[in-house]
Amino acid sequence: MIEPTYPGAVAPERTCTFASLGVQLRALEWGDPRAMPIVLAHGMWDHAHSFSVLGPLLAARFRVIALDARGHGDSTWASAYTWPTDVLDIVNVMRALGEPVHLVGHSKGGGQVTDAACIAPELVRKVVNIDGFGPPSLPTGDDPVPHMVAFLDARRRIAGRSTWRPYASLDDLVERRRAQNPRLTREWLRYFLFFGALESPDGWRWKHDPQMGHGFGPWRPEWIGPSYAALHAPMLAVVGSEHDTWGPLPEPLLSERLSHVKRLERRVVAGAGHFVHIEKPRETAALICEFLES
Amino acid sequence: MRIAHGRVTLELHEVTHRDGPALLLLHALYESSASWGEAPAWPGRVYALDFSGHGRSDWLVGGGYYPEMLVADADATLAHIGGAALAGAGIGAYVATLLAGARSALVPAALLLPGAGLAGGGAQPDFNQPRQPLSPPPRQPGCDPMVHVLNRDARPPDYVEPFARAAKRLLLVEDGTARPPWWEAARGVTRAEVAPAELSVALARLAAA
Numbered sequence: 001m002i003e004p005t006y007p008g009a010v011a012p013e014r015t016c017t018f019a020s021l022g023v024q025l026r027a028l029e030w031g032d033p034r035a036m037p038i039v040l041a042h043g044m045w046d047h048a049h050s051f052s053v054l055g056p057l058l059a060a061r062f063r064v065i066a067l068d069a070r071g072h073g074d075s076t077w078a079s080a081y082t083w084p085t086d087v088l089d090i091v092n093v094m095r096a097l098g099e100p101v102h103l104v105g106h107s108k109g110g111g112q113v114t115d116a117a118c119i120a121p122e123l124v125r126k127v128v129n130i131d132g133f134g135p136p137s138l139p140t141g142d143d144p145v146p147h148m149v150a151f152l153d154a155r156r157r158i159a160g161r162s163t164w165r166p167y168a169s170l171d172d173l174v175e176r177r178r179a180q181n182p183r184l185t186r187e188w189l190r191y192f193l194f195f196g197a198l199e200s201p202d203g204w205r206w207k208h209d210p211q212m213g214h215g216f217g218p219w220r221p222e223w224i225g226p227s228y229a230a231l232h233a234p235m236l237a238v239v240g241s242e243h244d245t246w247g248p249l250p251e252p253l254l255s256e257r258l259s260h261v262k263r264l265e266r267r268v269v270a271g272a273g274h275f276v277h278i279e280k281p282r283e284t285a286a287l288i289c290e291f292l293e294s
Numbered sequence: 295m296r297i298a299h300g301r302v303t304l305e306l307h308e309v310t311h312r313d314g315p316a317l318l319l320l321h322a323l324y325e326s327s328a329s330w331g332e333a334p335a336w337p338g339r340v341y342a343l344d345f346s347g348h349g350r351s352d353w354l355v356g357g358g359y360y361p362e363m364l365v366a367d368a369d370a371t372l373a374h375i376g377g378a379a380l381a382g383a384g385i386g387a388y389v390a391t392l393l394a395g396a397r398s399a400l401v402p403a404a405l406l407l408p409g410a411g412l413a414g415g416g417a418q419p420d421f422n423q424p425r426q427p428l429s430p431p432p433r434q435p436g437c438d439p440m441v442h443v444l445n446r447d448a449r450p451p452d453y454v455e456p457f458a459r460a461a462k463r464l465l466l467v468e469d470g471t472a473r474p475p476w477w478e479a480a481r482g483v484t485r486a487e488v489a490p491a492e493l494s495v496a497l498a499r500l501a502a503a
Contacts, residue, residue, distance in 0.1 A: 080358030218453035
């Protein structure tokens with residue numbers, strides 16, 4: 001199949017690979033390699049092409065490096081997936097770059113770049129978090145026991161699974177993802193999912209690791225706000241104005257969490273849902289450049 | 295024997311073979327099945343597992359250790375050997391508590407012993423402490439240095455309590471070492487008993503259903 005196109009999406013100028021903890025992380029790059037780096041981190045089930053429109057807009061002034069998280073896109077698969085290892089991967093990328101960088105993350109990537117900046121303040125200039133402020137409540141409910149049982153049953157079930165079942169066409173993947181994120185257009189998803197799936201003689205399969213995803217344990221959403229107190233870098237918190245799957249949080253809850261950030265700027269992008277940088281890339285790029293260059 | 299769990303192959307030692315109820319030993323952090331020493335007195339089969347990253351089990355590619363993954367290691371073992379009483383030390387005690395609650399139909403009783411990794415990172419993350427995940431401690435012989443993160447996971451007591459309540463029977467060995475909040479929560483449930491510090495005596499109590 002021929003690579004699809006999308007208005008504003010620009011093929012990466014370079015790709016590169018970072019080693020972290022035995023995993024190879026693939027990244028897409030736009031912009032002058034001598035310019036100040038921005039590292040971009042995508043959300044759950046996404047990959048670096050999530051930034052194929054925003055990245056090139058930022059590349060006029062920065063060296064833009066969009067990562068595939070471990071187990072996603074063209075990065076290698078790991079034995080296990082945890083929040084701290086994703087965060088360490090981002091820190092290891094920053095260490096490899098050898099100079100302080102700006103961090104931009106969306107959704108899960110937004111939370112993780114924020115954590116990376118808390119852990120390695122000496123490597124970070126500023127942080128842009130696009131609707132990555134955690135779920136409103138525990139997605140698993142109050143009793144952890146049935147959730148653990150489901151996790152253990154799933155571990156037994158996937159023990160031998162090495163690939164996803166095939167979908168007949170790329171359009172089937174598009175419809176699957178649209179059921180989850182109805183604000184994303186088919187045109188975008190056809191472009192985006194082309195890079196997140198593999199075509200083989202029996203159909204299309206997701207590239208991301210089928211053994212990923214546990215999302216449980218003793219973790220509490222109430223811990224998110226207090227964790228921001230360790231953030232030294234200034235943070236730009238961006239959300240869309242529209243209600244959407246996975247966000248934004250109700251305003252009182254979002255304000256409470258963000259009240260722990262010492263140096264905070266907030267912006268709301270009108271007419272965008274959770275995928276602010278995909279629905280309104282030019283507005284998002286303008287906000288980011290203004291914040292990073294102020 | 296070797297046991298498949300996801301992309302990891304685990305080493306399970308069959309310590310004694312006699313007919314009777316099974317006992318599965320779960321070692322402490324940085325240790326292995328060898329740490330139990332000679333075969334303990336038990337009226338049935340005794341198995342000792344090497345958790346992933348420890349002993350002769352595989353290391354996780356890319357790190358990513360977390361206690362629930364060790365619970366899944368032990369559960370993959372139960373899938374292989376059937377039901378078993380559990381005896382866990384340190385982080386193995388925490389794993390045994392969670393597994394005894396989640397698989398109560400397979401686990402008639404669990405013995406919890408002090409040991410390395412017992413406390414984890416406390417009842418909740420300490421937001422005032424600067425986090426330093428990049429410097430693992432001096433390497434412990436025979437285990438993946440990345441398992442160190444298992445010493446820092448948060449263990450809220452109200453997370454453990456529902457597992458302790460769902461467990462058929464818990465015996466806790468208390469030897470005067472500091473007991474973390476999750477341990478106190480497990481000890482507080484109706485079916486929890488404090489067992490003698492001598493392992494053979496505690497196991498005899500565990501075997502007497």
